[in-house]
Amino acid sequence: MRIVIPGGSGQVGQILARHFHSNHHAVTVLSRTPHSAPWRVVPWDGITPGNWVDELENTDVCINLAGRSVNCRYHAANRRAIFDSRVQSTKILNEVVASLTHPPRVWLNASTATIYRHSLDRPMDEATGELGGNEPGAPDTWNFSIQVAKAWEQAFFATSTPRTRKLALRSAMTFSPDPDGVFDVFLSLVRHGLGGTNGPGNQFVSWIHETDFVRSIEFLIATEDFTGVVNLASPNPLPNRDFLRAIREAWGTRIGLPTASWMIEIGTFLMRTESELILKSRQVVPGRLLDAGFQFTFPHWPEAARDLVTRWKIQKFTG
Numbered sequence: 001m002r003i004v005i006p007g008g009s010g011q012v013g014q015i016l017a018r019h020f021h022s023n024h025h026a027v028t029v030l031s032r033t034p035h036s037a038p039w040r041v042v043p044w045d046g047i048t049p050g051n052w053v054d055e056l057e058n059t060d061v062c063i064n065l066a067g068r069s070v071n072c073r074y075h076a077a078n079r080r081a082i083f084d085s086r087v088q089s090t091k092i093l094n095e096v097v098a099s100l101t102h103p104p105r106v107w108l109n110a111s112t113a114t115i116y117r118h119s120l121d122r123p124m125d126e127a128t129g130e131l132g133g134n135e136p137g138a139p140d141t142w143n144f145s146i147q148v149a150k151a152w153e154q155a156f157f158a159t160s161t162p163r164t165r166k167l168a169l170r171s172a173m174t175f176s177p178d179p180d181g182v183f184d185v186f187l188s189l190v191r192h193g194l195g196g197t198n199g200p201g202n203q204f205v206s207w208i209h210e211t212d213f214v215r216s217i218e219f220l221i222a223t224e225d226f227t228g229v230v231n232l233a234s235p236n237p238l239p240n241r242d243f244l245r246a247i248r249e250a251w252g253t254r255i256g257l258p259t260a261s262w263m264i265e266i267g268t269f270l271m272r273t274e275s276e277l278i279l280k281s282r283q284v285v286p287g288r289l290l291d292a293g294f295q296f297t298f299p300h301w302p303e304a305a306r307d308l309v310t311r312w313k314i315q316k317f318t319g
Contacts, residue, residue, distance in 0.1 A: 007066025125287030196256035
C-alpha cells in the first residue's frame with residue numbers, strides 16, 4: 001500500500017511509519033520539520049497546498065496525526081496553536097482530498113478519547129458515551145481540550161468525500177517503550193520512587209498498547225464498511241492506583257510515593273504542562289472494535305506493562 005501520514009513525526013506517527021515501512025509498504029510522512037528517516041519525508045505547513053498535494057494522489061491510505069503537542073501550559077498562544085494545528089490541517093486536507101482525481105480510499109484522522117466527560121461512574125463507548133464540555137466543577141483546561149476535540153471532528157466530517165472513507169480515531173494514550181514516549185514518563189516516576197497513586201487514585205486511565213494500536217489501524221483499513229468515530233483503547237481501563245501498581249510490579253519495586261492533587265498541580269506548572277492527563281478520569285472502551293470481532297493482544301494492563309518494561313530495558317541497555 002501507499003500510505004501518507006501528515007504529522008507523522010511524533011511518537012504515534014513514528015510507531016505507524018516504522019511498522020508499515022518494515023512491512024514493505026511505501027510510507028510518506030508530511031512534516032513541518034523535515035528530517036532524515038528510513039521512509040520518505042516531505043515538508044508541509046498544514047495550512048496551504050504545496051508540493052505535498054501530489055503525495056496524496058493515487059495513495060491508498062491517509063492517516064492524519066497533525067497537531068501541536070498538548071504537553072505544554074494552556075496559555076492563550078499555546079491554546080491557539082493546539083486548536084489551529086489540528087483544525088486547519090484537517091480543513092486543508094479535506095479541500096485537497098476532495099479535489100484529487102484519485103484520492104485515498106480511506107482517511108483515518110486523529111481525534112482523542114478526552115472528548116468524553118470525566119467518568120467515574122461508567123464506561124464510555126461510541127454509542128452511549130457522553131461527550132464532555134462545561135460540566136460543573138470541571139477545570140477550564142479540561143473544557144478547552146473537549147472543545148478542541150469537537151471542533152477537530154467537526155472539521156473532519158464537514159466536507160463530503162464520497163470516494164474516500166473516513167474514520168475519526170478517538171484514541172487513548174498509546175504506550176510503547178520508545179524514549180520520551182508517554183510510557184517512558186510514567187516509568188521514570190516509578191524508577192525514581194515517585195510512582196505511587198496520583199491524586200485520589202480512583203480516576204480511570206484509558207490506554208492502548210502499541211501492538212494493538214497498530215493492529216486496530218490495520219483492521220480499520222481492511223474493514224471497508226467501517227466509517228465514523230471509533231474508540232482506540234483497551235477494553236479494560238483501570239483506576240490510577242492500579243495502573244501505577246502494575247508498572248511498579250513490572251519494574252520490580254514496591255515503593256511508590258503518592259502524589260496529592262495539589263502537588264501534581266505545582267509539579268505540572270513547574271514542568272510547563274497540565275495536570276489533565278493525570279487527574280481526569282477517562283473510562284473509554286472500544287465498543288465498535290469489539291462488536292466487529294477485533295481481539296486485543298494486550299487487553300489487560302498488567303501484561304501490557306510487563307511487556308513494555310521488558311522491551312524498555314532491552315532498548316535502554318542493549319541499544
